[in-house]
Amino acid sequence: MPMRPFPKLRPTAWDALVVLAVIVLAAGTAFFQWRGGSSGELTAVVSIDGAEVDRFAPADLLEGPRTYHANGYTLTVAMAMDYETPSPGILPPKGEAGICVSSSDCPTQDCVRTGILSRGGQSAVCLPGRFVLRLEGGAAEDGGVDAVLG
Amino acid sequence: MKRLTAYALFLALLLSGCGASADPDTAQESIQVIAMDTAMLITTYGERSVPAAYAAEDCIRDLEAKLSRTIEDSEVSRLNAAGGEPVEIGEDLWELLDLARSYSDYTGGAFDITIAPVVSAWGFTEDSFQVPFPATVKKLLMLVDMTSVSQSPYPLTGEGPLTASLGPGQEIDLGGIAKGYAADKLVEVFKEHACPRALAQLGGNVLAYGGRPDGTPWRVGIQDPARPDDKNAFAGVLELTDAFAVTSGGYQRYFEQDGKTYHHIIDPATGYPADSGLTSVTVVADCETPEGYRTGTMCDAFSTALFVMGEEKALDLWRSWTAPAFELVLVTEDGRVVVTGGLKDRFTPDESSGYAYETVS
Numbered sequence: 001m002p003m004r005p006f007p008k009l010r011p012t013a014w015d016a017l018v019v020l021a022v023i024v025l026a027a028g029t030a031f032f033q034w035r036g037g038s039s040g041e042l043t044a045v046v047s048i049d050g051a052e053v054d055r056f057a058p059a060d061l062l063e064g065p066r067t068y069h070a071n072g073y074t075l076t077v078a079m080a081m082d083y084e085t086p087s088p089g090i091l092p093p094k095g096e097a098g099i100c101v102s103s104s105d106c107p108t109q110d111c112v113r114t115g116i117l118s119r120g121g122q123s124a125v126c127l128p129g130r131f132v133l134r135l136e137g138g139a140a141e142d143g144g145v146d147a148v149l150g
Numbered sequence: 151m152k153r154l155t156a157y158a159l160f161l162a163l164l165l166s167g168c169g170a171s172a173d174p175d176t177a178q179e180s181i182q183v184i185a186m187d188t189a190m191l192i193t194t195y196g197e198r199s200v201p202a203a204y205a206a207e208d209c210i211r212d213l214e215a216k217l218s219r220t221i222e223d224s225e226v227s228r229l230n231a232a233g234g235e236p237v238e239i240g241e242d243l244w245e246l247l248d249l250a251r252s253y254s255d256y257t258g259g260a261f262d263i264t265i266a267p268v269v270s271a272w273g274f275t276e277d278s279f280q281v282p283f284p285a286t287v288k289k290l291l292m293l294v295d296m297t298s299v300s301q302s303p304y305p306l307t308g309e310g311p312l313t314a315s316l317g318p319g320q321e322i323d324l325g326g327i328a329k330g331y332a333a334d335k336l337v338e339v340f341k342e343h344a345c346p347r348a349l350a351q352l353g354g355n356v357l358a359y360g361g362r363p364d365g366t367p368w369r370v371g372i373q374d375p376a377r378p379d380d381k382n383a384f385a386g387v388l389e390l391t392d393a394f395a396v397t398s399g400g401y402q403r404y405f406e407q408d409g410k411t412y413h414h415i416i417d418p419a420t421g422y423p424a425d426s427g428l429t430s431v432t433v434v435a436d437c438e439t440p441e442g443y444r445t446g447t448m449c450d451a452f453s454t455a456l457f458v459m460g461e462e463k464a465l466d467l468w469r470s471w472t473a474p475a476f477e478l479v480l481v482t483e484d485g486r487v488v489v490t491g492g493l494k495d496r497f498t499p500d501e502s503s504g505y506a507y508e509t510v511s
Contacts, residue, residue: 115379150373
């Protein structure tokens, strides 16, 4: 028995619209995922009460420190350089530069004592202020660690 | 045109999928949580990494709401305020009380959750630090007694109310065990969401679930207690797969008064900060055991207790312990790092630290 031929269908404007919508959606999704997958430049992220309130390149602090108000406390984030044991006169730098919580009026001062953050994954936390300063991204380094105990 | 449409759809689907499903193991989500009096960072992997991370946060918040001593309507707060009367509690607190009793027994009282009133007298609960009067310490120490904590037997049917009561004037603080218990619960969350790997940092507790995306173990540094301000200074690095690791040290939380430093790990025998010759204790155990032990809880309780007990008693306990196995890294005041034999191939010393390294068996 001879097969009945398929009817010839003519593409409509709806076909074109569907194709366009799918392509736009797919390209958008791919862009979003590619962008998110990159480790990217070293970036400082500030969050208060679990919500991100600031994100900047550490070098931006060369323009001046940044001040945050967190649950009744005031914290300042600034550039920092580590020095050898203080001595009269010039303090020779040890070479480690980074960012830090330079001052806080919180009672514990743990955030200030945390010291210099210079690598992705490091963070300084103020529990009374529910404030977190965290470094993200940056180049992976040989012998680096994924987490720190203590 | 139909053929063109088909090609376009195929291309579009290919494009949309290439970011995620090509390698689902590398899809990841990181969330930062401030809970249980500490900052936590949880990174989950896999196709369901996002719901897994948020389920982990929900799990932690749920536990905090039940177990916190500073949340007014938590189960622990109600128990502390009950004046010795029985209080109905949930399964999590019931299980934690049961485990806390066991670890108090195993450590000869070096771990004791009824230390709460003494910890408060030092101001560590409310961050209003002070050195209490000796008479106050002596009086409060009389309340430190785990044997006065009672709880209803677990109903054989698995149903029915669970209750607990404290001795008159007693209070409990689960700060030395709750984060470990939370880490145990996170293992269940990650399994439910089919996470191939995850890394959870809960204060001084780390859960290394699975291994790194490249198949190697997670690298976890142990902060050098002599250089707490240097975030890159380690006493050594652990390589962990499917494991818990918990560190306790006096450098983590302390205050200074009249030129003297007082840290937050209080010896239940004296009521004063522990002075055992150790500067940090790290306890490591597998997170998957055939018997289904809560090994995260064990690591948390032991890290505190062994810091109080000191090197000799800590190693005695390690040698006499049968199951589930745990391993230790002890950093001593006299500049040694003592590593137990089971970590021999999983611990890398930091030779630049100046410590003398010893492996014991």
